[in-house]
Amino acid sequence: MNETKHNLKIFTTVNEVRAFVREQKQAGKTIGLCPTMGALHEGHMTLMRAARKACDVVIASVFVNPVQFGPNEDYDKYPRQFDADCKKLAAEGVDAVFHPTPEEMYPAGYGTYITVENGITDVLCGARRPGHFRGVATVVTKLMNITQADKAFFGQKDAQQVAVVRRFVADLNIPVEVCMVPICREASGLARSSRNSYMTAEEKQAAVVLSRSLRKAKEAFEHGEHTAETLKTIVRAELETEPLAKIDYVDLYTYPALLPVDVIDEPCLLAIAVYIGKTRLIDNVILGD
Amino acid sequence: MNETKHNLKIFTTVNEVRAFVREQKQAGKTIGLCPTMGALHEGHMTLMRAARKACDVVIASVFVNPVQFGPNEDYDKYPRQFDADCKKLAAEGVDAVFHPTPEEMYPAGYGTYITVENGITDVLCGARRPGHFRGVATVVTKLMNITQADKAFFGQKDAQQVAVVRRFVADLNIPVEVCMVPICREASGLARSSRNSYMTAEEKQAAVVLSRSLRKAKEAFEHGEHTAETLKTIVRAELETEPLAKIDYVDLYTYPALLPVDVIDEPCLLAIAVYIGKTRLIDNVILGD
Numbered sequence: 399m400n401e402t403k404h405n406l407k408i409f410t411t412v413n414e415v416r417a418f419v420r421e422q423k424q425a426g427k428t429i430g431l432c433p434t435m436g437a438l439h440e441g442h443m444t445l446m447r448a449a450r451k452a453c454d455v456v457i458a459s460v461f462v463n464p465v466q467f468g469p470n471e472d473y474d475k476y477p478r479q480f481d482a483d484c485k486k487l488a489a490e491g492v493d494a495v496f497h498p499t500p501e502e503m504y505p506a507g508y509g510t511y512i513t514v515e516n517g518i519t520d521v522l523c524g525a526r527r528p529g530h531f532r533g534v535a536t537v538v539t540k541l542m543n544i545t546q547a548d549k550a551f552f553g554q555k556d557a558q559q560v561a562v563v564r565r566f567v568a569d570l571n572i573p574v575e576v577c578m579v580p581i582c583r584e585a586s587g588l589a590r591s592s593r594n595s596y597m598t599a600e601e602k603q604a605a606v607v608l609s610r611s612l613r614k615a616k617e618a619f620e621h622g623e624h625t626a627e628t629l630k631t632i633v634r635a636e637l638e639t640e641p642l643a644k645i646d647y648v649d650l651y652t653y654p655a656l657l658p659v660d661v662i663d664e665p666c667l668l669a670i671a672v673y674i675g676k677t678r679l680i681d682n683v684i685l686g687d
Numbered sequence: 688m689n690e691t692k693h694n695l696k697i698f699t700t701v702n703e704v705r706a707f708v709r710e711q712k713q714a715g716k717t718i719g720l721c722p723t724m725g726a727l728h729e730g731h732m733t734l735m736r737a738a739r740k741a742c743d744v745v746i747a748s749v750f751v752n753p754v755q756f757g758p759n760e761d762y763d764k765y766p767r768q769f770d771a772d773c774k775k776l777a778a779e780g781v782d783a784v785f786h787p788t789p790e791e792m793y794p795a796g797y798g799t800y801i802t803v804e805n806g807i808t809d810v811l812c813g814a815r816r817p818g819h820f821r822g823v824a825t826v827v828t829k830l831m832n833i834t835q836a837d838k839a840f841f842g843q844k845d846a847q848q849v850a851v852v853r854r855f856v857a858d859l860n861i862p863v864e865v866c867m868v869p870i871c872r873e874a875s876g877l878a879r880s881s882r883n884s885y886m887t888a889e890e891k892q893a894a895v896v897l898s899r900s901l902r903k904a905k906e907a908f909e910h911g912e913h914t915a916e917t918l919k920t921i922v923r924a925e926l927e928t929e930p931l932a933k934i935d936y937v938d939l940y941t942y943p944a945l946l947p948v949d950v951i952d953e954p955c956l957l958a959i960a961v962y963i964g965k966t967r968l969i970d971n972v973i974l975g976d
Contacts, residue, residue, distance in 0.1 A: 412860060416862070507805060507854075507944070508805065508858055509803050509804045509805025509806070509807065509854060509858060510801060510802070510803050510804070510824070510854065510855040510858035510859055511801070511802055511804060512799060512800070512801050512859075513799070513800055513802065514798050514799050515798045515799070515800060516796060516797065516798025517798070518798065535799070536859075539859055540858075540859055540860050543859055543860040543861050543862060544860045546862065565796075565798060565799065566799040569797055569798060569799035569829075570799055570801075570825075570828055570829055570832055571701060571829050571832040571833045572832050573705070573832060573835065655796070
């Protein structure tokens with residue numbers, strides 16, 4: 399265990415976290431967990447602030463989880479900048495960061511996986527990234543068990559992830575409250591993402607089309623357009639104005655059940671995935687909540 | 688919530704258990720969990736006594752878990768005798784029993800399952816009962832989360848189950864100690880099982896061949912016979928003396944990893960499954976521990 403000058407405790411083993419958590423629980427403290435893959439940006443900081451506000455003790459995790467990446471995805475390339483991450487966490491008054499090795503999380507002989515099989519993982523990113531949510535469910539369950547968190551904080555940018563986490567937390571009776579924090583955007587409207595760092599300046603400018611397309615649909619919705627197909631067409635049309643954008647999906651489902659919908663009469667997720675050059679970006683808006 | 692005259696609390700909902708557990712934890716009490724499918728016999732009582740000895744508060748569960756039964760197995764036929772079970776639990780000083788409906792455990796929209804995929808579930812009963820240990824891992828995780836148990840008690844008769852539980856508890860970092868209680872036998876040597884009630888008197892007598900065959904192998908092992916193939920042959924030969932017995936498997940693996948072994952030089956599980964008439968019985972002995 400190391401301490402930075404800002405009193406951020408840095409743990410690399412499960413046992414260190416357990417000892418810290420035991421101490422805090424015995425003192426009657428509530429614990430907030432913010433799971434991250436590092437490369438922290440302002441979006442992550444909104445999670446830390448929500449946790450800081452709601453809980454006595456805030457534990458962030460920084461772990462690029464190999465199990466949630468597909469064989470042709472960007473696991474090796476994913477940005478890692480732990481020292482910079484620690485500075486940001488300390489500045490937000492986070493109490494501890496858990497930064498394990500893959501071997502600490504998945505030691506030799508490891509064999510247990512959690513799957514959510516009720517259709518919620520068969521759409522959107524789940525359909526494009528087989529095994530992704532199995533990896534997410536497995537690592538998040540581990541992190542919840544290790545930290546014994548009372549509340550766990552996730553960003554709405556990964557809205558399907560939040561739906562999956564809420565599902566398995568309820569199904570497995572994990573005693574934690576799942577809290578969703580709104581999407582954090584740059585002034586341009588671009589949703590903050592660690593993967594934004596893959597883009598050139600020109601691509602970043604082009605990427606603004608994602609949030610712009612969603613905003614147009616939201617405006618149409620607020621003016622009474624509740625037909626799913628029409629709203630998706632509005633988004634597609636806007637995305638197609640940007641030559642650097644290649645649509646992966648534009649979809650609309652009920653939220654959080656993620657069931658198909660024709661006319662919106664309950665909270666729905668309008669979600670998009672778009673390649674800007676080689677970078678795959680996601681964004682979404684929840685309509686009717 | 689109902690109370691019997693022996694102060695056994697009976698809970699049928701997750702929320703009732705949670706409220707009880709919260710109270711006990713706040714009072715600093717440790718909690719022992721004994722998961723059962725009911726039809727309690729003396730074997731279960733050895734679990735209750737071990738829990739009673741090791742923990743401040745003992746919670747038993749009585750739940751015939753549909754998810755761990757295959758489509759052609761005995762889910763409907765499995766004996767259910769909850770009132771008699773409660774009397775036995777009360778007599779052992781068990782504090783509470785959790786007796787949920789299938790709908791309470793698996794409500795509409797349920798979709799989360801836990802699998803152990805490192806080979807441990809591909810042998811013995813796991814090979815014969817596809818999905819069985821997925822059902823066990825899922826329900827036991829739920830019960831551990833609901834009861835927030837400090838220790839959970841399982842019988843060695845289901846030795847593969849104990850190995851699977853130990854595996855997923857370690858893998859998912861569930862903060863519970865898994866305790867294995869020795870096999871409880873009738874005077875004849877027959878391992879106690881709720882499924883023994885399926886047998887006629889004649890079949891019960893024939894079923895003694897299971898424990899006898901294992902005893903012969905154990906004696907040979909203790910006299911220096913450490914070759915797996917020879918020990919299995921001893922068991923098979925003894926089982927074949929009984930006309931009512933039909934062998935499902937006779938197998939020997941390292942324990943608890945359940946890896947193949949030729950010559951025993953570490954703790955190993957000699958496990959058998961045998962049909963006596965239509966009743967499938969299992970028994971085992973651990974050699975070299």
